[in-house]
Amino acid sequence: MRIQEIYNLAINKGIEADFRGREGIERLLERKKEKYERFSETEKEEFDLEALENPYLDSRILNISQDKEIKRVLVGIDIEPAEILLAKEIEDIDLIISHHPLGKGLANLHEVMELQCDVLNQYGVPINIAEGLMKERIEEVARGMNARNHQRTVDAAKILGFNLICLHTACDNLAAKFLKDKVEKKDSLMRLEDLLNLLKEIPEYKEAIKFGAGPKIFVGDPERRCGKIAVTEITGGTEGSPKLYEKMAQAGIGTIIGMHMQEESKKEAESANINVVIAGHMSSDSLGVNLFLDELEKKGIEIIPCSGLIRISRLDRK
């Protein structure tokens, strides 16, 4: 496989698993195209054309030094210049894949957060409320990203001649879909302890327990009942607005499964009586990345995990 084929496969898999459905994504891209047509010449020049084809602007091809057949990839949750140097030590690395966004993928992280509005709406939060509260938060994230050194790792890859891509929301969607399928049909009177045990059966989480990063109850206690379980925080860029928890409670959500949660959000969830189960950050990221890497492994590509990636292949389990 070539880099572009690997990348297209990731975007396609991400769309397949997207809670908005393929049709929803197509409508979104169509709308962007219509808007683009109405742009002035200057606006068109500055516009990121990738946005017309790719709904996940935090997943990008960042550097192609040598466009060749890819046989061996180094994959990590965070790729920094240290991992680029590591790739040089390992030898014969054809491509480096970062999960967390880099370069223009990082600069555009906020773009994928709109996904959260639709997901919240599917769980019963009125779309106007979801959009209103997320707008503030999206702008906050965009300002925060603005200050970052986006190109640092991309520059290191260019200097040392490594191909580099990042696959963020494209993979997080796979983790979200996997978890949703696992918990969705569970009895709402199931206790938090049972939900925790259910998560612990997933090999990435089982592995994370060994180094102290297994799933944890952040809000609620093991004896409490889950109520309606929502997978609203696994995909969609980064954490949403803390003000949403009260609205989620009103929409009938009882328990949220997330990857990570800041203190302010934890307090808001607590006062809204929403239980929070934090599955784990690196382990949840690994789950989504693994589901994609299995597709590469099927094509005979060798995977070398690094930087927090807990590599579990599901190919030999079937």
Ligand SMILES: [Fe+2]
């Ligand atoms: Fe992450």
